Amino acid sequence: MRVLAAMSGGVDSAVAAARAVDAGHDVVGVHLALSATPGTLRTGSRGCCSKEDAGDARRAADVLGIPFYVWDFAERFKEDVIDDFVASYAAGETPNPCLRCNEKIKFSALADRAVALGFDAVVTGHYARLEDGVLRRAVDADKDQSYVLAVLTAEQLARAMFPVGDTPKPRIRAEAAERGLAVANKPDSHDICFIPSGDTRAFLGAKIGIRPGAVVDSDGRELARHDGVHGFTVGQRKGLGLPGPGADGKPRYVTAIDPESGTVRVGSAEDLRVWTVTADRAVWTSGRAPEGPIDCVAQVRAHGGTAPAVAEAVGDGLVVRLREPLTGVARGQAVVLYRPDEVGDEVMGSGTISGAGGVDETVGEAAAEVNR
Structure with missing residues (x-):
């Protein structure tokens, strides 16, 4: 060739x-x-x-x-x-x-x-x-x-x-x-190739500018001000602009970001747990979407963040119902589905995450459908 x-x-x-x-x-x-x-x-x-x-x-x-x-x-x-x-x-x-x-x-x-x-x-x-x-x-x-x-x-x-x-x-x-x-x-390249300084927040700040907003707790109480939601990602623990841990003495994490209001919500590690992931722009490596729910292993980060799951094509996207919770799931990331066999190395499909939520009552129904 x-x-x-x-x-x-x-x-x-x-x-x-x-x-x-x-x-x-x-x-x-x-x-x-x-x-x-x-x-x-x-x-x-x-x-x-x-x-x-x-x-x-x-x-x-x-x-x-x-x-x-x-x-x-x-x-x-x-x-x-x-x-x-x-x-x-x-x-x-x-x-x-x-x-x-x-x-x-x-x-x-x-x-x-x-x-x-x-x-x-x-x-x-x-x-x-x-x-x-x-x-x-x-x-x-x-x-x-x-x-x-x-x-x-x-x-x-x-x-x-x-x-x-x-x-x-x-x-x-x-x-x-x-x-x-x-x-x-020769050393391997790492981080983001077009940000050689490694300072992603400074790079984004220069491109986006200052868009002030509030850092709030789970009850909506304002804890601090910030210069833009581009400085945060779901699951982030450091650089929140807060004086210390929460009232319970435990670390606080970014749990949600609202770009329209500029609000960054923080909470506990438990608040990061999600059971359902929705995604747009689904790609199926076989060339066609599966009919009905499929058993899989879902991965939401390049290294780590995996859980057994049931996935189903919905229009041009997909819904992934996790059998075990994942944390730090952010919009814009990819969810990648692997075949759940002994090897677990075959890619089945992917999508761009558009949302994540708590316990979904249809998890059991989807799992039952797969196991029939």
Whole structure:
């Protein structure tokens, strides 16, 4: 096959491209310029799209003996990822920009251009596995990225390749060194790539501005003032602007955010427990929504936050009724559904969380329907 290897300048994408070459594919490397003002150097493991990253990707392509290009996707990245990120926080949501980048940039904009140029698939260094079109967790659980890939449609998965998902990260670094790739020991990037300072609140404040509101307790009593709901997320414990714990001596957490009134509600850890999750923009990796309720394991954060559940397609969205409560569930996050077998690594579908609530009396009914 003729495949396009997305090369970020890191070790994972370099080894993924190398494995595609080894498999006999006709490989072309491409680095995505996602920043309109790329820095000269990264700050340790923070940031991306620097001139250093582009240079590292080019050198890796040279070692592999494959053609290499740099494509400018900065404007598309700004519109589909950065602007979406800012708008979501302004609306009191907690978005995942990596998830949106995969959906809108790497497996939409990039893949569409690749297909238009005659390529059959896009190769990336994501830690996930594809087996007969089925998306699965990576072998290395600590590096697994199936959660942020669960927004991909069956059509997008059909033209994707994840060559490193079957290998633990230490072995990937060792392989890179064996191949003579200079990025073998390059630090992994983390946090939000377009906020190299790591100060998300300052970044959002500069974009959104001051929109004062109140921090209130569960009874609606005002406890403090704030400069904008973009500085908070459900489940947050620190940086609330409060002098100390609640009257009961226990920590307080953000339990709800109302962007219209600018109200941030805080409460106890128990107040964070939810039993029902609703989501919009459902994606089913099989290409079609299930008929009736299905048993699954729901995950609401990239690492952690899982519970057995019953899910059901409702229009273009889905409803997930949890058998065990989850905490820190925020609008804008993704809920990803995994098959509840002994392995539990197959992605069934996903949706963007639009709401969460307490005990739902239909949990038992849905569970009974599944078990019939």
